[in-house]
Amino acid sequence: AAAKPTAPAKRSEFELFTFNTWLFNLDTELCTVLSSISVACKQIAAAVGRAGISSLTGVAGTGENVQGEEQKKLDVISNDIFSMCLRNCGRTGVIASEEEENPIAVEETTSGNYIVVFDPLDGSSNIDAGISVGSIFGIYEPAEECVVDMDDPEKTLSSCITNVCQPGKNLLAAGYVLYSSCTILVITTGDGVFGFTLDPYVGEFVLTHDRITIPETGMIYAFNEGNYQLWDAGVKAYIDSLKEPSKWGGKPYSARYIGSLVGDFHRTLLYGGIYGYPGDKKNTTGKLRLLYECAPMSMIAEQAGGKGSTGVERVLDVVPTKVHQRVPLFVGSKKEVEYLETFFAKKA
Numbered sequence: 219a220a221a222k223p224t225a226p227a228k229r230s231e232f233e234l235f236t237f238n239t240w241l242f243n244l245d246t247e248l249c250t251v252l253s254s255i256s257v258a259c260k261q262i263a264a265a266v267g268r269a270g271i272s273s274l275t276g277v278a279g280t281g282e283n284v285q286g287e288e289q290k291k292l293d294v295i296s297n298d299i300f301s302m303c304l305r306n307c308g309r310t311g312v313i314a315s316e317e318e319e320n321p322i323a324v325e326e327t328t329s330g331n332y333i334v335v336f337d338p339l340d341g342s343s344n345i346d347a348g349i350s351v352g353s354i355f356g357i358y359e360p361a362e363e364c365v366v367d368m369d370d371p372e373k374t375l376s377s378c379i380t381n382v383c384q385p386g387k388n389l390l391a392a393g394y395v396l397y398s399s400c401t402i403l404v405i406t407t408g409d410g411v412f413g414f415t416l417d418p419y420v421g422e423f424v425l426t427h428d429r430i431t432i433p434e435t436g437m438i439y440a441f442n443e444g445n446y447q448l449w450d451a452g453v454k455a456y457i458d459s460l461k462e463p464s465k466w467g468g469k470p471y472s473a474r475y476i477g478s479l480v481g482d483f484h485r486t487l488l489y490g491g492i493y494g495y496p497g498d499k500k501n502t503t504g505k506l507r508l509l510y511e512c513a514p515m516s517m518i519a520e521q522a523g524g525k526g527s528t529g530v531e532r533v534l535d536v537v538p539t540k541v542h543q544r545v546p547l548f549v550g551s552k553k554e555v556e557y558l559e560t561f562f563a564k565k566a
C-alpha cells in the first residue's frame with residue numbers, strides 16, 4: 219500500500235507536493251498508468267476549457283454510442299485522448315470505455331498489463347452550457363492472462379471481457395477529475411482519498427486535500443426528481459421524508475443536482491449528503507454504469523468513510539455480467555445511505 223504521504227511541512231514557499239511526488243510512493247508500474255491518466259485529464263481540461271473557442275461544443279455527428287446517447291464532439295475527443303495516453307504508457311493490457319462498444323486489447327504493452335475502465339467525459343450533456351463535467355477511471359490487475367491474438371479476435375475479445383468484468387472490490391485504484399471552477403483530481407489506491415488541484419501556472423496537480431473524509435451525515439440530496447413518478451414506493455417515501463422537518467434537527471434537506479455525477483459526487487464527498495440514481499419503471503436498473511461510474515465512485519466513498527449501495531447491496535460486491543451493465547446507485551455519507559437502505563428493507 220502507498221506510504222501515508224501526508225504532505226511534509228513546506229521547506230520553502232516554492233516547494234510543491236505534486237501528484238507526481240505522491241505517485242513516487244506507489245509501485246512503479248501502477249504509477250506509470252496513473253501518471254498517463256493525469257496527462258490525459260490535463261489535455262481534456264484544456265479541450266473542455268476552450269470548447270466554445272475552438273468550436274468543440276455540440277454533437278459529433280457520429281450518431282448514438284453503445285449507450286443509445288448522441289455523442290458530443292468532446293465525448294469522442296476525450297475518449298481518443300484517454301485511449302492514446304493509456305496505449306502510450308506501455309503498461310495497459312485492456313481498456314474499456316463508456317464510448318467503446320467492446321473492451322480493447324492493447325498491443326503496445328511492455329509490462330504491467332493493467333485493466334483500465336473509464337468514462338472519458340461524464341456529464342457531457344452539460345458541455346454546451348459550460349457546466350461542470352468530469353472524467354472517471356478505475357484500474358484492475360488482470361483477472362487472467364491478457365490474450366492479444368490478432369488471428370483470433372473472438373478469443374481476444376472474450377479474454378478482454380473476462381478481465382474487465384471484475385467486481386469493484388478488486389479495484390487497485392479509482393479516481394475522477396472534475397473540470398469546474400477548479401480542475402481537481404481525486405484518487406484512492408486503497409489507502410485513503412487524496413485531492414490534487416491543477417495549478418494552471420505550473421501545469422501540475424498539487425496536493426490540496428490530504429486524506430479526504432466524508433461527513434457521516436449531510437442534509438443535501440442529489441436526485442433527478444423529474445423521475446419521481448417513475449420511482450417505486452420505497453424511493454418516493456424516502457424522498458418525501460427528506461422534505462419533512464429533518465430527523466437530524468428541524469430543517470428539511472436541500473436539493474442540489476447538476477446532472478454531472480462527478481460534480482454532484484464531489485460536493486457530496488466534501489460537504490456530506492447523498493447522490494442517488496434509482497431504478498425506475500422505464501429503466502429498472504437505473505442509468506449509471508457499474509464499471510466506470512458506480513464502482514469507482516463507491517470505492518472512493520468507502521475509502522473516505524462513506525458508502526456506495528444499489529439500495530439492496532454494496533456496489534463493490536456486484537460482479538458485472540456485461541461491460542456496460544447499469545445498476546441503481548446511492549452513494550455518499552454513511553448514515554444517509556444507511557437511512558435510504560431502510561426504505562428498501564421495508565419493501566423486501
Ligand code: AHG
Binds near residue numbers: 287316340442477480
Ligand atoms: P455521461 O455524460 O458520462 O453519459 O453521464 C451522465 C450521467 C451522470 O453524469 C449524471 O449524474 C446523470 O447521467 C444525469 O442523468 P439525468 O440527466 O437523467 O439526470
Ligand code: MN
Binds near residue numbers: 285287316342
Ligand atoms: Mn454518455
Ligand code: MN
Binds near residue numbers: 340
Ligand atoms: Mn458518466
Ligand code: MN
Binds near residue numbers: 342
Ligand atoms: Mn461519459
